Amino acid sequence: MTQGTFPDHFSGVADAYAAARPEYPDALFDALAAVVPADATVWEPGCGSGQATRGLAARFAHVHATDPSAEQVAWHWAHGDTSGRVTVSVEPGERTPLADGSVGLVAVAQALHWFDRPRFFAECERVLAPGGVLAAWGYPDFLPPESMADAVAAYRAQIEPHWPPERVEVDSHYAGYDWPFAALPAPSLWLEAEWSLPRFLRYLSSSSASARCRAATGDDPVARHAAALSAAWGDTDEARTITWPLFLHLRRKA
Template sequence: MTATPAQTNWFDRGGGRYAAFRPNYPPKLAAHLAGLAPGHGLAVDVGCGTGQLTVQLAGHFDGVIGFDPSPAQLDHAAPHPRVTYRPASAEALPLPDARTDLIAAAQAAHWFDLPAFYAEVRRVARPGAIVALASYGAPRLDDAALSDRFDRFYHDGIGPFWPPERRLVDSGYADLDFPFDELPAPALAIRRDWPLDTFLGYLSTWSAIRQAQDAGQGDLLTDFADDLSRLWGAADRSRRVVWPVAMRIGRP
């Protein structure tokens, strides 16, 4: 039987690499969501991974709970005195009714059983609460030759190995069902200046890379890395990498 998105956990391996190489969100994201919330008692980060957004929310809320079904992710989650991490799926949150000011999911909602998750959102949200789904798609590089080689790798090289849910990320969640009173989202982006090994480390966390390796096609990454190293210049040279951030924000 084919697994549903809710049953498939593509990130159960390599929590340490995920923590090391996945970029953090711009601080304005957490600040914006906190400004919309009806209070600052409790926020939850669903599908929190290693806590990239979770710890940023802790700067605005009295308490934050990060939920993830993967022990490997939670074992590497960033600590914070106001953050608690708990193993749980998005579809069965161990929370009381009507107590949560903010329900967020960052780079995770495309894996959820959305009707079940949305039922949980409505159950746990206090009046006026905010639900926010954030994502970032493929990165953009600061050089035309690098961008061209990366685009061919992303779309043609490992394109067949992306799970179907990836199309929701590529569309910036525009095609994702969102049955709430929607609010406008600010234009935000993640910007990093990375050397080559950090950029390749980030790519190694992609589910499509692991799928290609499992299918005996790991040379796709090796060939791409060889090409990129020739185009990059000195390996320790920092290149600007930009990910546009997309958000769907609403009130249950």
């Protein structure tokens, strides 16, 4: 997909996305470091505002973080980084100027379902060095605290028709993809956040389905359900645990 024609569900909420997305656990990056040497160059296509870049940069020599959305890239935290370990560029997920065989790890966080996969996998074949690894991960919808199940269900019922069709691929953990390389063992992981109610509501507002619902109907689903969500939460400043199942695919080039 060329820049400007990609499925862009996040440029309009780029600031909210940067502020509200959860952080990935150290266990995820430790799993990558177990199969890729620390001196590797990493290509991170679909980087968004950098939720995964920090963990990658802490473990590998250099990260080339790219995204087709200039708005998302503008919010990437690495613009203020002085270490030189991260470069950030507006590029499509299916093409990068990185040299042939120059990359030890291609790391895709919650983005592979947006790519033209045959073109992307061909680009991975080109840029990965022999023995290099393609890692792709994501997380389906969160598991709410038990006391909030009814309030969250009502919110989800409103946004359900507005999920992009690619959401099904995340819910299925990328089952059925025609992967280009042999699989490596990957651990089962969880993503966990301790959030106050305002942070949780910002997260809901940052979802593509919420944004599409607002645009299509003029009705903000988070605002509509905020009172019920707040009542179920209790003390708005009290931290609650929100969890997501986190799936990881690891594939090594021969």
